[in-house]
């Protein structure tokens with residue numbers, strides 16, 4: 001039939017454990033999507049063949065409607081080349097330039113902040129996903145000697161900055177706050193400032209503000225509800241999105257999308273990674289994977305069903321029917337069953 | 344006589360307002376130091392002569408025992424060239440490679456975190472102050488066009504990384520945590536990792552740990568008492584030190600030192616900046632300047648007197664005799680008087 005094909009990469013560690021309930025959610029919604037599970041994209045394959053993602057896999061991903069990924073990472077492989085060979089390859093091969101990280105406090109109990117702050121954070125971090133300090137440009141000289149000099153290039157282009165700013169405006173409800181360090185990191189800073197002023201002119205209907213990254217980190221802690229959309233570069237986005245996740249219950253509920261808004265390609269993944277320390281114990285929190293699946297189906301046009309999934313998660317949290325990281329005592333499977341029952 | 348000479352730069356905005364009570368504290372301690380006040384280092388001078396810091400000023404700073412700075416910054420001048428012409432010049436001319444930011448929660452009431460977390464943060468952020476993304480190396484091409492490419496170089500040297508790590512160990516009580524992004528920013532990351540392993544071998548008596556910067560930001564919020572000394576590069580240090588300050592009451596109590604441990608030169612300053620929005624209203628919090636003066640006299644060998652100053656600040660906070668930013672209703676001058684009375 002002409003049903004939509006979704007690629008699924010369970011991956012490593014807790015990846016397969018949290019993908020299972022996420023797929024059960026997709027199943028119960030009966031959206032008519034077809035799941036194409038790439039079980040072979042994992043550390044085992046990397047260890048035996050030197051590459052986890054074959055050209056054929058990449059092709060199946062590229063021609064599918066969207067991809068849902070559990071986690072990649074394996075303690076035997078350190079945390080560098082392998083993870084990047086999957087994540088960074090997908091981001092760059094599909095030019096997934098927009099990292100979209102919605103953050104919402106699902107329940108007061110999950111906030112690390114005190115009662116008398118307005119702590120019901122509900123915002124989106126938009127992180128540039130293809131340039132900045134992650135450009136891969138750089139090198140070192142006199143390597144290994146006491147005179148070593150190492151260089152990593154923080155590379156920003158008008159093309160790259162403008163398109164991420166436009167994306168940020170496209171997902172904003174009320175306001176967009178741009179974060180940079182234009183007072184100290186001058187060249188990229190001035191480019192971001194110029195692109196920002198141009199983007200603000202293109203989107204006059206929103207409230208806008210600007211913060212230096214150090215001030216943004218402070219304000220997130222002291223006034224978290226001040227933000228709707230925060231847009232920033234790859235490095236600051238990495239830091240601020242995890243900080244923001246910590247203000248909303250941590251990585252157990254942190255979903256993300258890596259998008260190319262032009263081609264409509266997208267990779268959806270929980271932020272938590274493979275968590276080898278708890279893999280196999282059955283206590284991994286499936287919410288982040290389930291909420292990533294919700295982002296995926298929203299991307300495919302099923303906004304109502306996505307909202308239903310979020311309401312089911314909120315109900316489970318409200319009832320305290322959660323895994324130990326959120327203060328509960330249920331297993332991954334039990335939490336998955338609670339969400340299905342709510343649906 | 345042979346009394347020690349201290350340079351004082353009141354600067355702009357609230358700088359002179361908070362320096363006044365700090366100098367009163369130095370005065371009452373009767374340490375026999377001589378104050379050399381450089382009233383002319385400010386935005387007015389920059390506006391009329393194009394330079395705020397003359398070679399003669401720099402000489403007086405260089406030949407003094409230490410420098411206490413209030414704040415530099417002026418809304419008429421934007422926030423870039425002028426501030427950097429003072430701060431960055433001092434950091435690089437005196438090679439003040441170690442930014443030392445002690446953070447302590449003076450009172451439970453000042454924490455933005457909830458009661459049931461162990462929130463009594465008491466740590467030091469050590470920030471590399473002379474290289475990294477602040478190297479000043481870089482440029483742009485096709486500037487101003489839709490094809491602009493801007494480059495800022497994140498420059499790390501074995502020399503620079505090793506000396507900041509050694510400094511971090513020299514101020515540690517129990518443990519040192521190094522923070523980098525070696526899994527993504529490869530060249531500098533690998534150099535930091537190598538220097539780190541070398542430094543750990545030189546200082547085997549401490550507990551040590553490593554975090555990626557995104558994980559460090561999360562852990563600061565969820566488990567702030569886990570840290571003794573955090574050491575990191577210029578950019579991550581900028582962000583994490585302000586985040587940490589926010590967890591301990593904010594910039595109103597954030598003191599800092601910029602040190603060259605080899606030459607023993609030092610610049611001591613509150614972190615808050617010139618705060619033009621409240622300058623002249625008399626409500627600026629003098630604690631950060633007073634605590635910076637405490638760091639200065641500790642640096643000169645007066646550790647007991649420095650502790651007495653800190654106890655006086657703690658007593659004022661305990662009694663709620665504080666400025667509005669900390670929930671009180673006293674003025675800068677009144678808080679200064681409270682601290683003097685406690686001493």
Ligand SMILES: CC(C)[C@H](C(=O)O)[C@@H](O)C(=O)O
Nearest residue numbers: 183184214426427430581614
């Ligand atoms: C003003 C700015 C360049 C400066 C910095 O980041 O160094 C400030 O934020 C600080 O932390 O002292």
Ligand SMILES: CC(C)[C@H](C(=O)O)[C@@H](O)C(=O)O
Nearest residue numbers: 083084087238271526527557
């Ligand atoms: C694993 C690492 C390279 C990655 C990143 O910083 O991009 C991760 O922290 C993330 O945020 O997805």
